[in-house]
Amino acid sequence: xxxxxxxxxxxxxxxxxxxxxVLIVGCGTCVTVCFAGGxxxxxxxxxxxxxxxxxxxxxxxxxxxxxxRQCEWEYLxxxxxxxxxxxxxxxLGCGVGVQALAERYPNAIVLPGLNTAFxxxxxxxxxxxxxxxxxxxxxxxxxxxxCPIARCxxxxxxxxxxxxxxxxxxxNPEIDCAWQLIYDKLKAQGRLHLLMExxxxxxxxTSRDGGPRKIVREDLRLATGDKVTG
Amino acid sequence: xxxxxxxxxxxxxEKVLHAGHFAVTAELGPPKNAxxxxxxxxxxxxxxxxxxxxxxxNQTAIVRxxxxxxxxxxxxxxxEPVMQMTCRDRNRLGMQSDLLGAYALGLRNVLCLTGDHQTxxxxxxxxxxHDMDSIQLVQMVVGLRDKNCFQCGEEIKGVNPRFFVGAAxxxxxxxxxxxxxxxxxxxxxxADFIQTQMIYNVPKFREFMKRVVDLGVHKQAYxxxxxxxxxxxxxxxxxxxxxxxxxxxDEIVERMEAAGKGIEDKKAKAAAYREEGIKICIELIxxxxxxxxxxxxxxxxxxxxxxxxxxxxxxxxLPRPVVEPVVSA
Numbered sequence: 001x002x003x004x005x006x007x008x009x010x011x012x013x014x015x016x017x018x019x020x021x022v023l024i025v026g027c028g029t030c031v032t033v034c035f036a037g038g039x040x041x042x043x044x045x046x047x048x049x050x051x052x053x054x055x056x057x058x059x060x061x062x063x064x065x066x067x068x069r070q071c072e073w074e075y076l077x078x079x080x081x082x083x084x085x086x087x088x089x090x091x092l093g094c095g096v097g098v099q100a101l102a103e104r105y106p107n108a109i110v111l112p113g114l115n116t117a118f119x120x121x122x123x124x125x126x127x128x129x130x131x132x133x134x135x136x137x138x139x140x141x142x143x144x145x146x147c148p149i150a151r152c153x154x155x156x157x158x159x160x161x162x163x164x165x166x167x168x169x170x171x172n173p174e175i176d177c178a179w180q181l182i183y184d185k186l187k188a189q190g191r192l193h194l195l196m197e198x199x200x201x202x203x204x205x206t207s208r209d210g211g212p213r214k215i216v217r218e219d220l221r222l223a224t225g226d227k228v229t230g
Numbered sequence: 231x232x233x234x235x236x237x238x239x240x241x242x243x244e245k246v247l248h249a250g251h252f253a254v255t256a257e258l259g260p261p262k263n264a265x266x267x268x269x270x271x272x273x274x275x276x277x278x279x280x281x282x283x284x285x286x287x288n289q290t291a292i293v294r295x296x297x298x299x300x301x302x303x304x305x306x307x308x309x310e311p312v313m314q315m316t317c318r319d320r321n322r323l324g325m326q327s328d329l330l331g332a333y334a335l336g337l338r339n340v341l342c343l344t345g346d347h348q349t350x351x352x353x354x355x356x357x358x359x360h361d362m363d364s365i366q367l368v369q370m371v372v373g374l375r376d377k378n379c380f381q382c383g384e385e386i387k388g389v390n391p392r393f394f395v396g397a398a399x400x401x402x403x404x405x406x407x408x409x410x411x412x413x414x415x416x417x418x419x420x421a422d423f424i425q426t427q428m429i430y431n432v433p434k435f436r437e438f439m440k441r442v443v444d445l446g447v448h449k450q451a452y453x454x455x456x457x458x459x460x461x462x463x464x465x466x467x468x469x470x471x472x473x474x475x476x477x478x479x480d481e482i483v484e485r486m487e488a489a490g491k492g493i494e495d496k497k498a499k500a501a502a503y504r505e506e507g508i509k510i511c512i513e514l515i516x517x518x519x520x521x522x523x524x525x526x527x528x529x530x531x532x533x534x535x536x537x538x539x540x541x542x543x544x545x546x547x548l549p550r551p552v553v554e555p556v557v558s559a
Contacts, residue, residue, distance in 0.1 A: 153347055154318075154358070158365040159412045161344045162400030162427055163474045170474040171347045183405045196411065198419055201322065201366045201381065 001030040001121070002094045003128045004037060004114040009048055015111045016088055019060065022049060023086035024113070025079065025101060026066030027093040034128055037092030037114050039066040045092065045113060070097030076104045083108055119150075136206025136213065142194055144185030149202075151178035157199040159183075238375065238422060239394035241338035242310045243282040245553040247423065247452045252519060253526030254547055255312060255425065255454060256538045258283040260300035262293065269300055273307035275535040279542060281550065282310040282339055284425070284528070288319065291351025298328055302335040312396065313337050316345025321361035322370065322381050329374060333391035341396040341425060342367040364397060365419045371395045372420030395420060397451075400427035401438040402477035410441040417450035425528040426456040428469075431477040432517050439523050448523030455518040458530035459537045460507035462500070463487040485510060508537055512544035 007015075016022050024042045032038030046064040053060040065082055067075045070093035083089060083101075088109045091098040095116040102110040118130035133150040139157075140147055149155050153171045160179035163170025167180045186192050204210070216228050234240045237248065246253045256276050261268035276283045285304060287297040294300075301311035313332050315325060329340065344364045348356050362370065370381045375392045379385050397416040401409055413424060429435045435455070442448055460466045463486035470478035489506035493499040511529070518524050531537040542548045 154344055154363070155360045156344065156363040158363050158415060159408060160403060160405070161364075162398065162403045163347070164404045165474040166404060168474070171349055177404070180405055183408055195408070196415070198365055198369065198415055201362045201370075204361065 001033055001119070002096075002116060003034045003118050003120045003130075004031050004094050004116045005034075006036055006041065006045070006092070006114055007112070009045075009052070012045065012049065012090065012113055013052060016049065016060070016090060019087035019109075021061045021085060021087045022046075022063070022090055023079075023082050023088075024049075024062065024064040024090045024092060025070065025097075026064065027070035027091075027097050028066055028068040029071070031092060031094055031097075031114065032066075034122070037094075037097075039064075042066050042092050045090070070094075071100050073100060073104050076101060080105075134207075135202075135204070136210075137203065139199075142199070143182045144189065144191070146178055146181045146185060148178050148182065151176070151181075157202060159195060234392065239338045239392050241282065241394045242553070243312065243339050244394040244422065246281045246551055247525055249551065249553045251526075251551045251553070252547070253452070253454060254280045254529065254542060254550065255526070256280040256283045256529045256531065256535070257286060258300065258304060258309075258311075258535065259286050259289065259533060260295035260297070262295075264295060266303060269295070269303040270307055272535045273304045273309040276538060277307060277309045278550065279539050279548065280529070281526075282312045284312040284314055284341060287314040287316045287343070287345070288351070289314075289346065291318070291346045291348045291353070293352060298332045298335065298337065301332065301337045305336050310339070311337055312339040312341050314341045314343055315367065316343045317360050317362050317364060317367055318345030318348060318358050321359050325362075325367065326370070326374070326380055329371060329391050329393070333389075333393065338392075338394060339396065340371055340393045341398065342371060342421070343398055365415055368395055368397050368416055368419040368421045376420070394422050396423045396425060397421040398425050398427070400475050401429065401435050402427060402431065403475040406438075407441075410438060410445055410447065413442055413453075414445050414447045414450075417447050421451045423452040423454060423525075425454045427475065428456045428458045428530055429514065429518070430469075430482050431479050432514065434477060436521060439521050443523045448525070452525035453523055454526040454528040455521070455524045456528045456530060457511055457514045457518065458532065459504075459511040459534065459541060460486055461534060462503050462507075463490070482510065504537070508541055508544065511537075511541050515541070515545040515547070 024046050026037050026039050026042030042064040046062045050062045065079055069075045083105050088111055090111050090113045091101050092113045098110055098112045119132040120128050120130040123129050130150050135149050153169050154161055160177055164177040164180055167177055169175035169177050186194055237244055258272045285297040285300040288294055297313045301313045304311045342364050348358050371393055372395055373379060374390055378390045399413045466478055466483045466486045469476045470483060486506055489502050490499045493502055515527050518527055529538050
């Protein structure tokens with residue numbers, strides 16, 4: 001899932017300083033699961049903004065609503081009337097949600113209430129960790145299901161650097177060395193030969209380095225053959 | 231090969247190793263400014279004392295004069311440089327472009343490194359690159375020389391850079407049993423020489439080298455064992471406790487502590503520590519010479535280039551051999 005965390009209230013206050021009417025839009029998908037921007041968080045941020053603006057002597061009219069998926073336009077149509085009534089929209093969606101709102105409602109001032117962090121999973125209640133860097137060319141089949149692009153601090157492809165110590169990364173002892181994990185896994189599976197081959201330099205074009213990415217599936221498109229823009 | 235008499239690069243380091251001498255390299259840390267004098271002074275301390283000196287590339291991720299700039303200056307002073315190149319700050323375009331420039335300036339040795347993570351240095355907010363890793367970098371530099379082509383496969387039209395290519399290895403990094411295999415990968419990638427991380431735990435290094443020799447890697451690349459003189463017991467403790475991947479046994483720390491015992495005068499105490507540090511380093515070099523597969527030593531006297539000469543004198547490694555180019559019949 002996409003993991004995000006809420007911006008500090010002071011920053012949210014500053015972002016919405018000039019607005020009298022604020023619409024807070026939560027999202028019912030990833031950010032609900034990671035307790036950053038679901039209905040519950042939207043209600044808390046709304047209450048906080050109401051209270052703090054009242055204390056500041058400029059009470060705001062704050063309304064909150066949560067859509068099922070902020071990253072798809074069709075779910076955004078149902079809040080059209082509320083969108084029109086607000087001075088600014090505070091999205092509690094991920095970066096995709098914020099942009100989907102801004103694209104669907106070009107005249108609206110859409111502000112981010114979260115910092116989108118990474119694609120990851122919960123390790124335990126209250127702890128999330130990154131697992132995928134969306135590089136566009138998955139090599140997990142060669143690395144025992146452990147991604148060195150997302151989990152090695154230097155994105156190495158041919159084994160650990162000299163800073164791997166007692167299973168930990170040189171950057172921070174709280175980070176597991178991805179290559180120690182890969183080594184242990186492949187050793188346990190009797191597949192260490194996979195580490196003996198030299199992995200050539202990665203083609204980063206499928207990653208962000210090739211420019212903003214897009215997938216076109218002609219088999220699914222309705223307007224087959226038309227050029228896709230946007 | 232024309233003009234190189236069969237050598238890959240024709241560097242002094244290559245010639246000395248090729249002739250079968252026990253080679254010596256050292257380290258020259260460029261300044262955190264643009265002062266030519268710093269390089270001049272340090273080069274004067276190392277010239278004629280070592281085969282070549284590594285010019286570090288923003289070591290510990292702190293901005294310093296570039297290894298190419300520092301290397302070209304060292305060369306002007308008569309000291310052969312080993313240009314260090316990390317994968318942290320440049321992508322394959324930048325690295326190849328710098329390799330062409332460095333070769334044009336007369337640099338002939340390059341050491342391919344991953345690079346310390348930028349969070350350790352003075353610009354922790356920066357973005358790192360790591361377009362390639364050190365093994366891929368070795369392959370690329372070897373390709374420029376032996377395949378006469380850029381990493382993308384495009385032919386180099388005209389003069390191609392012909393470097394003596396090095397790589398590093400930390401025998402004490404984890405997983406320990408993978409380290410000799412990783413060294414083998416570097417040799418397979420085409421590394422001509424290897425310089426290791428600083429060694430203080432000799433028995434563990436022996437174990438590592440035994441495995442390296444069993445794999446035959448010492449026949450594919452010259453292995454230079456890393457050593458370094460300790461300045462103070464504090465430095466020894468810091469390396470033991472704080473530097474990831476360093477292995478400093480307690481007895482080394484205790485020896486350093488004992489050296490200053492009973493000495494009240496601060497200057498005399500510091501001198502006693504330094505003397506002991508140099509003594510330990512000499513002993514380490516003597517032990518390294520006895521280990522099968524070790525072709526030389528790499529002395530890392532960090533910001534203490536003055537120590538290199540007395541260390542080599544003590545180890546009986548001066549004067550350095552002079553290898554004339556092989557004259558073809």
